Amino acid sequence: MQITEKKPGIEIGIYTLGDLGPDPQTGKTISIQQRLQEVLAAGKLADEAGLDIFGVGEHHRLDYAVSSPAVTLAAVAQHTKQIKLTSATTVLSTIDPVRLFEDFATLDLLSNGRAEIIAGRGAFVESFPLFGYDLNDYNELFEENMQLLQQLNASEIVNWQGTFRSSLQNAMIAPRPAQEKLPLWIGVGGTPESAARAGRLGTGMALAILGGDPKRFKPLVDLYRQAGLEAGHANDALKVAVTGHTFIAKTSQQAKDEFYPYYAGYWEYVNKQRGMGTKISVSDFERMASPETGLFVGSPQQIIEKILQQHELFGHQRFMAQMDIGGLPFSKVAEGIEMLATEVAPVVRRETAK
Structure with a gap:
């Protein structure tokens, strides 16, 4: 049974990728355990x-x-009561959908109905050779696994045949989640194909x-x-979440300083991972953090204004800050x-509930 209370207005939350970069002020990197x-x-x-x-x-x-x-969210579940718990994102192309569904159904039971899955193709591709998948099947793997995941979510007994994994014949999919179905979302970076797929499949x-x-x-x-809508899904089932990098301080200047x-250090080591050596200058950062951009850096009032401006643009149902x-x-x-x-969430909820 779902216990999370529905508040008026859009949902507000946070997410983490657990990156392990050095603190530029000290040069030290904390341990994975910490x-x-x-x-x-x-x-x-x-x-x-x-x-x-x-x-x-x-x-x-x-x-x-x-x-x-x-596993990480199951640990979080034991220390929390109301907050929904989601992957952000699951690299669906390189995981067995049955294993994924069973893990998150278990999480749903342990958390009293708070589990969700955001599935994506993955900006990083190290999981392909790690788990024995061919990068040339990048798109096809995701499409097939997403369709199977939806079928697993809908039925206790599944019959299924595809290209990339063994077929299922009267397979019992257990356990079943506490919710009737796990909420499924597709993470989209910027490609029209991914956006259209999410709509066609009826996920968030x-x-x-x-x-x-x-814009x-x-x-x-x-x-x-x-x-x-063309695929026959109800408009209220088509939910949009906006996710983005966020830093809030008492004043705009303090936030930027x-x-x-x-931020510059983060992109320096992310770009190195991708074979690029670019570094963000202070003037570049000033432009990136300006009021009309999608980088959420500033005072609480500025963050409120950016979220509300985007809500006017997209009509989205959720905002998640990294x-x-x-x-x-x-x-x-x-x-x-x-x-x-x-300071931010109460105002945004009030304004978006109107």
């Missing part, structure tokens, strides 16, 4: 502060702490807006809703969570 403890602490704090959703990403490399969102769409002009994502939202070294990147000390992350929950 990072995981901080992930648990963030989830607990978000729940106590009254946020709606907590997400955990998936990577399979030594510079990220989380390779198993379901979690849109990653990490910067730039948010460039409006065609994706329109395409998603159009594809969903404090966040710049961490607040712990680039080796940022947990004390700063905790301050940000508190401000998001106590």
Whole structure:
């Protein structure tokens, strides 16, 4: 049974990828064990502060702490009461959908009906050779696994045949979740094909807006809703989430001054992972954090204004902030969570409930 109370207006939450970058102020990188403890602490704090959703990403490399969102979220579930728990995202192309469904159904039972899955193709591809998949099947694997995951979600007994895994004949899919069905979302970075697929399949769409002009994502939202309606899905079933990098401080200048070294450091090591050596200058960062962009850096009032401007543009049902990147000390992350929950969320909920 679902116990999470529905608040008016859009849902507000946070997510983490558990990246393990050096703190640019000290040059030190915390241990994976400490990072995981901080992930648990963030989830607990978000729940106590009254946020709606907590997400955990998936990577399979030594510079990220989380390779198993379901295990991590099961730990978070034991320290929380109300907050919804989601992967953000599950790399669906390289995981067995049956195993994934059973893990999250178990999480749903342990959390009294709070589990969700955001599935994506993955911006990083190390899981393909790790689990024996061919990168040339990148798109086809995702499509097939998503359709199977939806079938598993709908039926206790499944008959299924596909290309990439063994067939299922009268297979019992157990356990069943506490909710009637697990809420399923597809994570979309910027491709029209992904947006159209999410609409066609009738899942939610979690849109990653990490910067730039948010208006460039409006065609994706329109395409998603159009594809969903054409496939026969009800309009209220087609839910949009916006996700993005966020840093909140008392003033805009304080936010930019404090966040710049961490943001620049984060992109420096992410770009190195991708074979690029670019570094963000202070002037570049000033432009990236300007009021008309999708980078949520500023005072609580500025964050409110950005969320509401995007809500006017997209009509989305959920906003999720990534607040712990680039080796940022947990004390700063905790301050940000508190401000998001106590100063930003009440205003955004009130305004979007109108």
